[in-house]
Amino acid sequence: MPLPTDQPGPARDLADAAARVARGDREAFEVIHRRLDPGLRRLLARRTSDATLIDDLLQRTWAGVWEACRAGRYDPARSAISTFVYAVASNTWLRHLRGIKATDATSPDEHVDPDDPATADAASLAETLDMVRQALDGRFADLTEQERWILRMASEGAGDRTIASRLGISPSTANQAKQSAFGKLRRILARFGVRPESAERRDAPRE
Numbered sequence: 263m264p265l266p267t268d269q270p271g272p273a274r275d276l277a278d279a280a281a282r283v284a285r286g287d288r289e290a291f292e293v294i295h296r297r298l299d300p301g302l303r304r305l306l307a308r309r310t311s312d313a314t315l316i317d318d319l320l321q322r323t324w325a326g327v328w329e330a331c332r333a334g335r336y337d338p339a340r341s342a343i344s345t346f347v348y349a350v351a352s353n354t355w356l357r358h359l360r361g362i363k364a365t366d367a368t369s370p371d372e373h374v375d376p377d378d379p380a381t382a383d384a385a386s387l388a389e390t391l392d393m394v395r396q397a398l399d400g401r402f403a404d405l406t407e408q409e410r411w412i413l414r415m416a417s418e419g420a421g422d423r424t425i426a427s428r429l430g431i432s433p434s435t436a437n438q439a440k441q442s443a444f445g446k447l448r449r450i451l452a453r454f455g456v457r458p459e460s461a462e463r464r465d466a467p468r469e
Contacts, residue, residue, distance in 0.1 A: 280343035409443035
């Protein structure tokens, strides 16, 4: 079915909550926590099967995010809250791998800089991949079954001719369908504050 073009609600709500969190609003922090915690848990679950460790890392991540916001170290004008949260989580995981134990709850965000390309890009890419997987699994009604199939084919390197042959359509029509599917996927990601543009430019497939 056609994707409505006017769907600013979720993204706007997340941005508004981020601005309030930056001012120390605890209720807004809970909104951010509910929205992003499931994705963080899935991300960590792909790195470790230790449920106790995952809970500990999540607790340290969210404690670091809250303390960073209260101390004014998160600026919503510099980065989306989702990027900042994933950066804190990434830093927390790296600290765990290095065997560095936090001395207090605020330490996970100690060296987090959302403007650092290495930190921000890795966090953004991890978040983007998680959301894309959900979209391709049918978690969002925006994408039709055929559009999800086209996106999977494209992700595996299939060109317009291959997709066209499988669907019994012309290559130009296949390209239009592919671009439409990618457009819907971008809008899905945008609703949740995910910004895949830099990774997309770097990793865009070539025909």
